[in-house]
Amino acid sequence: MVLAKTQQVIEHSIGYLGPAGTYTEEMVLSTYLKQKNIKLVPYTSIDAVIRAVEAGEVTEGVVPIENSLEGSVNITLDTLAHEVNLFITKEMVQPIKHHLLIHKTGSIDKINVIVSHPQALAQCRQYINQNFPRAELKVVDSTAAAALLVAEGALDHAAIGGLRAGEIHGLKVVAASIEDQHNNCTRFIVLKSRPELAKAGHCKTSVVCKINGQRPGSLYELLSEFVKYDVNLTKIESRPARTGLGEYIFFLDLDGSIYEAPVRNAIKAVELKSLWFKNLGSYLCHIE
Amino acid sequence: MVLAKTQQVIEHSIGYLGPAGTYTEEMVLSTYLKQKNIKLVPYTSIDAVIRAVEAGEVTEGVVPIENSLEGSVNITLDTLAHEVNLFITKEMVQPIKHHLLIHKTGSIDKINVIVSHPQALAQCRQYINQNFPRAELKVVDSTAAAALLVAEGALDHAAIGGLRAGEIHGLKVVAASIEDQHNNCTRFIVLKSRPELAKAGHCKTSVVCKINGQRPGSLYELLSEFVKYDVNLTKIESRPARTGLGEYIFFLDLDGSIYEAPVRNAIKAVELKSLWFKNLGSYLCHIE
Numbered sequence: 072m073v074l075a076k077t078q079q080v081i082e083h084s085i086g087y088l089g090p091a092g093t094y095t096e097e098m099v100l101s102t103y104l105k106q107k108n109i110k111l112v113p114y115t116s117i118d119a120v121i122r123a124v125e126a127g128e129v130t131e132g133v134v135p136i137e138n139s140l141e142g143s144v145n146i147t148l149d150t151l152a153h154e155v156n157l158f159i160t161k162e163m164v165q166p167i168k169h170h171l172l173i174h175k176t177g178s179i180d181k182i183n184v185i186v187s188h189p190q191a192l193a194q195c196r197q198y199i200n201q202n203f204p205r206a207e208l209k210v211v212d213s214t215a216a217a218a219l220l221v222a223e224g225a226l227d228h229a230a231i232g233g234l235r236a237g238e239i240h241g242l243k244v245v246a247a248s249i250e251d252q253h254n255n256c257t258r259f260i261v262l263k264s265r266p267e268l269a270k271a272g273h274c275k276t277s278v279v280c281k282i283n284g285q286r287p288g289s290l291y292e293l294l295s296e297f298v299k300y301d302v303n304l305t306k307i308e309s310r311p312a313r314t315g316l317g318e319y320i321f322f323l324d325l326d327g328s329i330y331e332a333p334v335r336n337a338i339k340a341v342e343l344k345s346l347w348f349k350n351l352g353s354y355l356c357h358i359e
Numbered sequence: 360m361v362l363a364k365t366q367q368v369i370e371h372s373i374g375y376l377g378p379a380g381t382y383t384e385e386m387v388l389s390t391y392l393k394q395k396n397i398k399l400v401p402y403t404s405i406d407a408v409i410r411a412v413e414a415g416e417v418t419e420g421v422v423p424i425e426n427s428l429e430g431s432v433n434i435t436l437d438t439l440a441h442e443v444n445l446f447i448t449k450e451m452v453q454p455i456k457h458h459l460l461i462h463k464t465g466s467i468d469k470i471n472v473i474v475s476h477p478q479a480l481a482q483c484r485q486y487i488n489q490n491f492p493r494a495e496l497k498v499v500d501s502t503a504a505a506a507l508l509v510a511e512g513a514l515d516h517a518a519i520g521g522l523r524a525g526e527i528h529g530l531k532v533v534a535a536s537i538e539d540q541h542n543n544c545t546r547f548i549v550l551k552s553r554p555e556l557a558k559a560g561h562c563k564t565s566v567v568c569k570i571n572g573q574r575p576g577s578l579y580e581l582l583s584e585f586v587k588y589d590v591n592l593t594k595i596e597s598r599p600a601r602t603g604l605g606e607y608i609f610f611l612d613l614d615g616s617i618y619e620a621p622v623r624n625a626i627k628a629v630e631l632k633s634l635w636f637k638n639l640g641s642y643l644c645h646i647e
Contacts, residue, residue, distance in 0.1 A: 118484075139604040142433060142597075145481070164604060189477055189498065193433070196406075210477065210498040256604050287591040291582040303575040305605065308597050309430075316427040316452060316544050317593065326575075 082108040086120045086129035089113020092215035092236030098165045098259050099133050116212045118150050124262050125155040132157075137258040138167070140251065141193045143322075147260075148310050151351060152279050152320055158352035159277055160269075161261040168255070169195055171246040172230045172237040174221050179229075179245045184209055186217040187231035195231055198249040203229075218242055258357070266352045274328035275305065275356035278338060280345035281312055281320045290321070293344055300337040302327060320347070328353035370396040374408045374417035377401020380503035380524030386453045386547050387421050404500045406438050412550050413443040420445075425546040426455070428539065429481045431610075435548075436598050439639060440567050440608055446640035447565055448557075449549040456543070457483055459534040460518045460525040462509050467517075467533045472497055474505040475519035483519055486537040491517075506530055546645070554640045562616035563593065563644035566626060568633035569600055569608045578609070581632055588625040590615060608635070616641035 085103060088095040090113050103109050114120045117134050124132040136147045151157065169191055173179065185192070185199060186209040192199070199206065206229075211217050214232035221230045222240035230242065237244055282289045297304050306324035323341075327334040330353065342348040373391060376383040378401050391397050402408045405422050412420040424435045439445065457479055461467065473480070473487060474497040480487070487494065494517075499505050502520030509518045510528035518530065525532055570577045585592050594612035611629075615622040618641065630636040 118488075137604070139599055140601060142599050145430060146484075192498070196434075200406075208498050210480070210496050252601055254601075254603050258604060284593075287589070288586050290592060290595065291579070291586050294579040294582060298576050298579050301575070304578060305572075306597070306607070307578065307595070309595055311427055311430050313428060313540055313542075315542050316425070316546060319594070 086132040158266040164357040172242040183227040277351040281347040296340040374420040446554040452645040460530040565639040569635040584628040588621040
């Protein structure tokens with residue numbers, strides 16, 4: 072990674088959930104390390120990253136969308152559906168190891184408060200209940216912000232975060248890999264203001280739609296279009312439509328790109344059957 | 360509600376998310392007010408309520424399962440699916456109004472920390488971002504615990520909670536109805552260790568299953584059973600199977616009771632098509 076000295080030669084700026092030391096930063100560094108003329112811009116929350124791409128402050132943004140234990144990152148889905156018009160241009164998957172980090176002069180016996188991002192706290196719920204049942208839980212915007220808080224002298228606090236967060240802030244690891252299940256990984260997406268139609272490689276297409284939930288069988292009819300065109304649905308996730316209890320929107324992930332006729336035809340049919348529809352883009356996906 | 364004086368005459372004990380002043384308590388009080396020989400037992404977290412029913416400490420438990428803005432309560436779904444064997448025996452819906460509550464000697468200008476249950480914080484995200492962009496967010500197990508913390512003298516804290524939480528702890532309301540959308544309501548369920556098959560009234564049936572997600576069209580085939588038997592699917596929600604990224608279990612809510620042949624037949628067919636299956640019960644549901 073080369074930080075360009077003048078605005079003129081910067082070709083891309085990448086917004087991500089900062090500050091230094093987040094899992095998102097680890098992912099961004101490993102992905103963009105070899106590219107030149109890249110500027111990394113940390114933001115303090117996931118929705119701030121997404122809004123920065125929408126406002127044109129950065130050319131792309133990297134945010135988490137799903138974790139294998141805790142499920143979808145709701146703020147990412149809800150902001151994409153309801154508040155911006157952006158496209159997913161890439162997907163990346165990172166294994167997640169959570170560690171319990173304390174001040175270098177602190178002691179594990181003195182932990183009264185455990186601080187982290189809400190998803191990290193949720194992914195270590197059993198560990199916390201078993202080992203620190205009386206600890207106060209404090210939420211901050213990122214695992215790195217949690218590490219910073221401890222580094223600044225919160226001696227009765229422990230942060231949950233990655234090794235990099237601990238190293239940057241000079242913390243010591245008092246318990247390693249404390250996530251409740253060890254197949255813990257997170258899916259990240261790259262967002263841009265225009266779609267980038269991936270023409271080669273293994274692609275995925277994401278759409279979000281609202282159907283008439285009052286009419287029996289309408290979800291089944293929607294899914295029939297994928298069967299008809301032999302398109303594989305890899306994920307379906309419902310989120311509140313925000314119009315009332317029992318009304319939902321559906322996020323659908325499909326194997327393949329809109330460059331392929333079956334995907335294009337299936338999506339066109341789904342759009343026609345939807346009360347509301349948004350294409351979030353076709354993009355290169357992570358392969359196991 | 361009559362609190363019985365001796366253990367012998369107590370017919371039912373109800374576990375709920377306490378302490379006094381939570382939205383769950385408001386719901387429990389209004390539901391069980393007229394019943395005699397009932398003992399109310401507050402717990403400090405949602406999973407503690409559910410485990411107390413499983414352990415037989417209480418005869419039933421009341422927990423939130425879904426909010427119209429923030430979606431499913433993941434800890435409720437995940438605990439029901441993975442960690443206990445309980446049944447839903449009733450559903451209840453309550454409108455939710457969130458208020459910003461501060462110490463009676465405090466001032467709105469001095470708020471540095473906003474404390475509440477994670478779902479309440481999420482439901483007021485826009486209000487907080489607009490009005491207190493620099494406030495630290497602190498998570499506690501309930502809105503009532505947040506109110507208690509403020510009442511105990513946290514003068515730079517504001518709690519987000521209901522009117523009852525504010526009244527019990529002598530707090531003042533400095534901003535009313537701060538939820539981001541005003542059609543905010545929460546669905547609660549009653550859990551017991553044995554199913555109670557509702558024979559009359561408007562019923563719903565809930566099941567959870569895992570299908571072979573690697574095989575294209577398997578979700579469609581599952582849903583085809585509901586169409587075949589003319590059973591209406593009112594909700595579908597995916598959650599991580601906890602076996603790896605991209606592997607899901609599905610929570611399905613159906614109109615009708617297992618006492619009705621079409622529902623019974625559809626469920627039997629779904630069970631046969633599932634890799635893993637759990638019937639969470641048929642129960643009287645809330646009618647709009």
